[in-house]
Amino acid sequence: xxxxxxxxxxxxxxxxxxxxxQPKVIKWSELENIINIDNDTTYVLNFWATWCKxxxxxxxxxxxxxxxxxxxxxxxILISLDFSDDLEKKVVPFLVExxxxxxxxxxxxxxxxxxxxxxxxGWQGSIPATxxxxxxxxxxxxxxxxxxxxxxxxxxxxxxx
Amino acid sequence: MKNFFLLILFTMSAIITNxxxxxxxxxxxxxxxxxxELTNVDGKLIALNDYSNEKGxxxxxxxxxxxxxxxxxxxxxxxxxxxxxxGYPVVAINPNDKDRxxxxxxxxxxxxxxxxxxxxxxxxxxxxxxxxxxxASRTPHVFLLTSEKSGFxxxxxGAIDDNVKDTAAVTEKYVENAIKDLxxxxxxxxxxxxxxxxxxxxxx
Numbered sequence: 137x138x139x140x141x142x143x144x145x146x147x148x149x150x151x152x153x154x155x156x157x158q159p160k161v162i163k164w165s166e167l168e169n170i171i172n173i174d175n176d177t178t179y180v181l182n183f184w185a186t187w188c189k190x191x192x193x194x195x196x197x198x199x200x201x202x203x204x205x206x207x208x209x210x211x212x213i214l215i216s217l218d219f220s221d222d223l224e225k226k227v228v229p230f231l232v233e234x235x236x237x238x239x240x241x242x243x244x245x246x247x248x249x250x251x252x253x254x255x256x257x258g259w260q261g262s263i264p265a266t267x268x269x270x271x272x273x274x275x276x277x278x279x280x281x282x283x284x285x286x287x288x289x290x291x292x293x294x295x296x297x
Numbered sequence: 298m299k300n301f302f303l304l305i306l307f308t309m310s311a312i313i314t315n316x317x318x319x320x321x322x323x324x325x326x327x328x329x330x331x332x333x334e335l336t337n338v339d340g341k342l343i344a345l346n347d348y349s350n351e352k353g354x355x356x357x358x359x360x361x362x363x364x365x366x367x368x369x370x371x372x373x374x375x376x377x378x379x380x381x382x383x384g385y386p387v388v389a390i391n392p393n394d395k396d397r398x399x400x401x402x403x404x405x406x407x408x409x410x411x412x413x414x415x416x417x418x419x420x421x422x423x424x425x426x427x428x429x430x431x432x433a434s435r436t437p438h439v440f441l442l443t444s445e446k447s448g449f450x451x452x453x454x455g456a457i458d459d460n461v462k463d464t465a466a467v468t469e470k471y472v473e474n475a476i477k478d479l480x481x482x483x484x485x486x487x488x489x490x491x492x493x494x495x496x497x498x499x500x501x
Contacts, residue, residue, distance in 0.1 A: 185493075187364045188495060188496075189398075190496060190498075217493050219462055246459070246460050246461065246462055246463075246466075247459045247460070247468075248456070248459075248461075248491060248492040248493045249455070249456060249459060249471075249490040249491050249492060252491040252492070252493070253491060259491070260323075260434040260435060260438075260491065261434070261435055261456075261491045261492050261493050261494055262434045262435035262493075262494055262495065262496035262497070263493060263494075263495075263496060264496070280434065280496075282496075
C-alpha cells in the first residue's frame with residue numbers, strides 16, 4: 137500500500153513537472169539556426185519580455201494560434217529577451233500563471249546591436265516584435281508592432297494562403 | 298489647373314498617410330534635424346534652436362517607467378557631465394501617451410527628474426509630434442545632433458552603449474565614441490546602432 141501511494145505521488149509529481157514550461161536559454165547562434173532552418177514549416181517568432189507590458193498582454197493571442205491553425209505546419213516560438221538571471225524569478229512564474237504552452241526560448245545576448253539587424257534590418261529594437269517566415273516558400277515578414285487576436289490570425293492566414 | 302489641384306490633393310493625402318505611421322518616416326544620419334519647442338519639467342519652454350551656440354545636442358527619447366530607460370538614467374547623468382562640457386548637452390524627451398501609461402504623465406516626469414537628480418532638461422512631447430518627426434520608435438532612443446549654420450543635422454542614431462544590464466561590462470560607449478570621433482574631426486565609426494527597448498506608447 138505504501139509503495140502504491142509512493143508511486144501515485146511520483147506520478148502526480150511527474151505530471152506536475154511536465155506541465156511546467158521550462159524555457160531554454162540560448163545564444164544567437166541557436167536562434168540563427170532556427171531562422172535559417174530548411175523546412176516547410178511556417179515559424180512565428182514573437183520577441184517579448186516580462187517587463188514589456190504590451191508584450192505580455194498579447195502573449196495569449198499567440199497561445200491560440202495552435203488551435204486556429206491545427207491543420208497547418210505552423211510553429212510558434214516565444215523569444216524572451218529577459219535577462220537570464222530573471223528566468224526563474226520572472227519568466228517561469230509568468231508562464232505558469234498564464235498557462236503558456238508555446239515553446240519559449242530566452243535569448244541571452246545583451247550586445248543587441250550584434251544581432252538585431254540579422255533578424256531584420258528594418259527592426260529598430262522595440263518590442264513586441266513578430267517575425268513570421270517559411271524558408272521553403274521564401275517568406276519573411278517582420279512586424280515591429282502590437283497585434284490584436286484578429287489581426288494576428290488574419291496576417292498569418294494571408295501568409296499561409 | 299485641375300491637375301494642379303489633384304497634385305496638391307495627392308501630396309496632402311501622402312502627408313496624412315505618413316503621419317499615421319510614425320516609424321515609416323524615420324530620420325537617417327545626415328538628415329536635417331527638425332526643430333522642436335517643448336515644456337521642460339521646470340515649466341519653461343525649451344527649443345532645439347536654444348542650443349545653436351553649442352557644438353551639438355544629445356536628444357534622448359526616454360520615459361519614467363520603461364526598465365531599460367531606468368537602467369540608463371545614471372549613465373545619462375554621468376554622460377551629460379562630460380558631454381555638456383564638450384559642447385554636447387543632453388536633452389531628454391518623454392514621448393509616451395499618458396492615457397496609455399499614467400506613470401509617464403508630466404506630473405510623474407517632474408517627480409522622476411527630481412528623485413533621480415537629472416542634470417538635463419526633461420521635456421514632455423505631449424502630442425508625440427517630435428517623436429514622430431524624428432522617427433523615434435523605442436525608449437531609450439538616442440539622436441546625436443551637430444549644430445551647423447543652417448540648423449541641426451543628425452550625426453548618430455541608436456543606443457547609449459552595448460550592455461543595458463551591467464555598466465561594468467560595457468565594452469563600447471556608442472554615443473561617447475561618436476562625440477570623440479566628431480571632436481577628432483573624423484567620420485563617426487558607428488553612426489547607427491540598435492538596441493532592444495520599450496516601444497513608444499502611441500496614442501490609439
